[in-house]
Amino acid sequence: MDAHLSTLARLKDRLGPHGWTEDPDLIAPHLIEWRDRWSGHAPILLMPSTTEEAQAIIGLCHEAGVAVTTQGGNTGLVGAQIPLGEVLISTKRLNLIRAIDPVDDALVAEAGVVLTQVQDAARQIGKRFPLSLASEGSATIGGLISTNAGGVHVRRHGMMRAQILGLEAVLANGSLYEGLSALRKDNTGYDLKHLFIGAEGTLGLVTAATLKLVAQPRHTTVALLALDTPEQAVALLHRLEEETAAVAAFEVMNHLGVSLAVKNIPNVRIPFGTIPAWMALVEFEGPNADLVDQVEQALASALEAGLAQDAVVAQNETQSKSFWYLREEMSACQKPEGVAAKHDVSVPVSKIPVFLRQADAEADRVAPGARVVAFGHCSDGNIHYDVIQPQDMSGDAYMALVPQMNEAIHDVAMSFNGSISAEHGIGISRRDEFLRREPPAHLALMRAIKASFDPKNIMNPRVLL
Ligand SMILES: Cc1cc2nc3c(=O)[nH]c(=O)nc-3n(C[C@H](O)[C@H](O)[C@H](O)COP(=O)(O)OP(=O)(O)OC[C@H]3O[C@@H](n4cnc5c(N)ncnc54)[C@H](O)[C@@H]3O)c2cc1C
Structure with missing residues (x-):
């Protein structure tokens, strides 16, 4: 048996018959994202149901130098959850709400719990988990943490990062970061949980988190x-x-x-x-x-x-x-109109009008007649600026212009000290641009962190850095 096959055999053995599949029909939905922008392939889909199982399989992959891609609800918009040959780990069976405490205002959810389940559980005890976004019926706690999701209540309640009290994550070598604290104050050294938030699965697999609840608005x-x-x-x-x-x-x-x-x-x-x-x-x-x-x-x-x-x-x-x-429905309504160059930018709120004026001019310069759908979270400066192909241009011809369009729109955002990814992350779709635009000193620090967490580069290796 070659080394790869023997690793797969050990992984299957560790998880038992309900914990993996190689059936192409069952794996298929995990290999495409909903807009059909990315598709991939994976030799196997692993579905651990406990933290210990997740530790065991990641430990085995580490030992064998086998790369993994982690997937939650597959609603990510930057392609990071789609494997290209890696072992695919789904968190769908890590689906317990482990605890909920109305006095601590804290709820412990496993990574595969869907956001609406958390919202419902909080509501049942008269509390609220205020993160809210259009994908909340599918997006999971692990995915929301790993993308540091934003949504519609950021100005008042902050992004996902602001709503996490503690978390638990399996590191690349199979060991466990045990940080499921419900503390609101804890100044003991570096606050390591923040490294996993927004890391897009590159530093470890989040297995559970303690979420901060707030009062239900009357x-x-x-x-x-x-x-x-x-x-x-x-x-x-x-x-x-x-x-x-x-x-x-x-x-x-x-x-x-x-x-x-x-x-x-x-x-x-x-x-x-x-x-x-x-x-x-x-x-x-x-x-x-x-x-x-x-x-x-x-x-x-x-x-x-x-x-x-x-x-x-x-x-x-x-x-x-x-x-x-x-x-x-602002995203879905664009699908029948053809190819769209999508941008998830942020600028200071005061600059939104001038950003929009300049971006409109740039969009028309790059592709005369291009159609702009601009929408989003005005209260935190995050505009989704989508540029749809001109009606008299073929999809293929427009596709060739998309890199130029991205560059032009992002240049405008950056000219206001903005961001080229306000809430969706970098993934694979923004990776090249991110590596080109990010200051070298920042990249060097990020690479040093990645190397110390994941020296064999097995966790989502094609993503971010
Ligand atoms: C219609 C629609 C509207 C949306 N609106 C918003 C919005 O308003 N604001 C916003 O921020 N986002 C929005 N999104 C994006 C998306 O919902 C978020 O990125 C979400 O956080 C991803 O969660 P998921 O469970 O689907 O993760 P996936 O898509 O499966 O994965 C996303 C990333 O997280 C990693 N990951 C997943 N689970 C884990 C884990 N347990 N441990 C480590 N890494 C993990 C993956 O490897 C990948 O890098 C929207 C998406 C859609 C489809």
């Missing part, structure tokens, strides 16, 4: 606003924050994004007669029963001040959901 309400310009959006955000101190999410969508959602997604409707140049979706939350009155007053004064053209407050839960549905 009252929430959602409004949709029609705007003429992004300048209005930024001014409106500050006005509503000042007047209500209750803004929990502030999302924007441009005219084309809303038009494509109405055209391409069933049951999308907007509450305005015509599709405005921009729309803002604002979610408010607070402890007081008069929240809706307070919000309506703030919106009326914003309209009077010319910060918006129209506003509708959701009258019930169904209408709130329909407002969010529109926002959440």
